[in-house]
Amino acid sequence: MPQFDPNDTLGAGRPVHSQRASSILSPTSGFIAEAGFTHSLTPARNCLFGCTYCYVPTLRVFGGLKPADWQRWGRHTTIKTNAAELLRRQLKPAQRIYCSPLVDPYQPAEAQARLMPDLLECLCRQPPAVFVLQTRGALILRDLEQLLELSRRTRLRVSFSVTTDCDEVRRLYEPHCDPIQERLRVISRLSASGIAVYCTLAPLLPCDPVALAEMALEVTSHGVIADPLHNREGKPRGATTRPEGLRVSEANGYEEWHRSDFQARVISSIRSRVEAAGRQFGEGPAGFRMLAA
Numbered sequence: 001m002p003q004f005d006p007n008d009t010l011g012a013g014r015p016v017h018s019q020r021a022s023s024i025l026s027p028t029s030g031f032i033a034e035a036g037f038t039h040s041l042t043p044a045r046n047c048l049f050g051c052t053y054c055y056v057p058t059l060r061v062f063g064g065l066k067p068a069d070w071q072r073w074g075r076h077t078t079i080k081t082n083a084a085e086l087l088r089r090q091l092k093p094a095q096r097i098y099c100s101p102l103v104d105p106y107q108p109a110e111a112q113a114r115l116m117p118d119l120l121e122c123l124c125r126q127p128p129a130v131f132v133l134q135t136r137g138a139l140i141l142r143d144l145e146q147l148l149e150l151s152r153r154t155r156l157r158v159s160f161s162v163t164t165d166c167d168e169v170r171r172l173y174e175p176h177c178d179p180i181q182e183r184l185r186v187i188s189r190l191s192a193s194g195i196a197v198y199c200t201l202a203p204l205l206p207c208d209p210v211a212l213a214e215m216a217l218e219v220t221s222h223g224v225i226a227d228p229l230h231n232r233e234g235k236p237r238g239a240t241t242r243p244e245g246l247r248v249s250e251a252n253g254y255e256e257w258h259r260s261d262f263q264a265r266v267i268s269s270i271r272s273r274v275e276a277a278g279r280q281f282g283e284g285p286a287g288f289r290m291l292a293a
């Protein structure tokens, strides 16, 4: 059982609650199913990284959230304390698991909650066909030894989010996340250790697209995935950019980064640079398919 203080607030009044869940693996639908994953694993509800653009709170109850989650996104989180116990019962060899479309498994609360070491231990004992960790948290390095062990037993991929090449932009949209240089350092360390790491340029924040592609090429040896900020023009239904992210763009003159025609040009620049280097490039679900294969 993870040991942590349930009254801890991680500073600035951001409480970490705990709750027993009834299930830990969910059959996939939408974007993640289209990419080829059979199940998602979500160890907590609400994410203390609290990115301004995060799509998850726009899913509301369809993302398994409570009103307090979408109304106060990023300002509290609820850890599923029995996650490992449930996972032990639900794992099957054919599963292709994505962790997670609804929370970063290495969000700040994980430093004390320590759910991931127990989950990785379960995965090592009963490995699924594919296990993907989607994160932007430097904390992942804490579990490097277990990740290496898991990579010997299944197709483990780490999909590491790098959203821009400019840390000032990062601070505007995702102030609670690790700086870009720190993420690149973590990706390099994981790669050098032999973990299959993919740079996921998603969602694409204002950036120099070629410089961002070059950063990704430098720190990984696999394909590069990109996905622009979701908008209602290109995606009439389902999860989309939350209003806080749109407000940051409006306040800083970055509205075009939400327009499909502009996004297509950005994607095209990244694609050209990545493919010129002889590496695979994929956008949206087609890109995430590289992870599930």
Ligand code: SF4
Binding pocket: 047, 048, 049, 050, 051, 053, 054, 055, 056, 074, 101, 102, 103, 104, 136
């Ligand atoms: S890290 Fe991911 S899940 Fe967490 S707030 Fe940011 S975009 Fe949302």
